[in-house]
Amino acid sequence: MSLLSNTAILLGKELRTEFRSRELLTTTAVFILIVLVLFSFAINPGTEEARQFAPGLLWLAILFAASLMFQSCFLREQTNDTLSSLRLAVSDPFAIFLAKLIANTLFLLMTELLMLPFFAIFYNIPLWSKLPALILVLFVGSLGISIAGTAISAISAQARMRELLLPLLLLPLLTPVLVVSSLVTGSLLDRDPIVQWKGIGFLAVFDLIFLTALWLFGEYLLEE
């Protein structure tokens, strides 16, 4: 399978570039931390209401962080025009997207896991017992964010005002992910927690639909 081997090589390249500097991971993690602290000023955490708001705030912070994190995804290739070499090197341009979106999902998940303890402490929410289900929700949600985000960052990289444009295009598109993952996380962190499989299924469907769209239309996004 040339698609898989191409993707694996490109993914290796993405991860190597990032782990050489770890710039993206540290900046995003600190950004989420700042947002969580700022939210606490806005809503007075520790109260019973905070428990209700916290899942939504967590996902909002993730969404904002993602829309900043994905900026560099295609921009990085522009500096030395490496995108055209990548396009020549791989047989299927979908491999470029696949590698980038897997890398983005991994980076996003890493920062989320790094921030979860702070979230639990700041908002006084015990997470330990629901951790596996929570990680599952974080995974399907972040995967959806990364798939749409990778596609949109290929569009915004070509435009003016790209730093503003990416969140502008991406955030309305991700409304379904925000709504459903906040709900599912909310019922996980409730006093009597339940796993809402329907919501997790919805997120998986979202991922699948956008992955298919990216597979169908991705190559046009990379045209010169």
Added chain:
Amino acid sequence: MGKRIVLGAVAILLVIAAAYASFYVAPEERTMGLVQRIFYFHVGSAWAGLLAFFVCFIGNLMYVWKREPKYDWLGVAGAEVGLVFTTVVLITGPIWAHPVWGIWWTWDARLTSTFVLWLLYVSYLLLRTLIEEPERRALHSALFGIFAFIDVPLVFGAIRWWRTQHPSPVIMGGPGSGLDPTMRKVLLFSGLAMCVLMAFLIAERYVLEKMRSEVDILQREAEAQ
């Protein structure tokens, strides 16, 4: 030119007739009274708006496939006209809701989805203003338009699951929904009027975009010389 004038005249006459029908032909609603009559324009505009976004989607798909500028013009025309009708929906909604529900706005499923839909197409039009090169602008906005349109049912599904307060559909709705036969006829008629108006506006906007792109090409040629 002649065809467009005829279409325009038909659209205007139909809208006037629909206005007359919704004020004088349709019976007065028992509990809501006069304000209920905005419903014919509200729902009619919603249909026309969705149809216009569908036209935009078709234009986007055809552009990616065929790469002919005319599909790009169709895309931008559909998006702009759809946005106008959706704006009408978002304005007439609160006018009706304030006396009936007692509030201007509520984060109900259909209101929220319509608002997100509106935001998506505002982003689409903004994206178009931020890419200089015409072919790249056409291709990338078409691709975003496709993603946005795919997103619409997902937005609707997610928000519907989240909460709902909007009156359930009266046409092809579930059991217990229904509409007085005269009201139904007036609604279908004003829906038709809005759709013809929408077709007329899209045709006009299409021609405008065509002229604009011709001027653009001439300007580039003049600059190159």
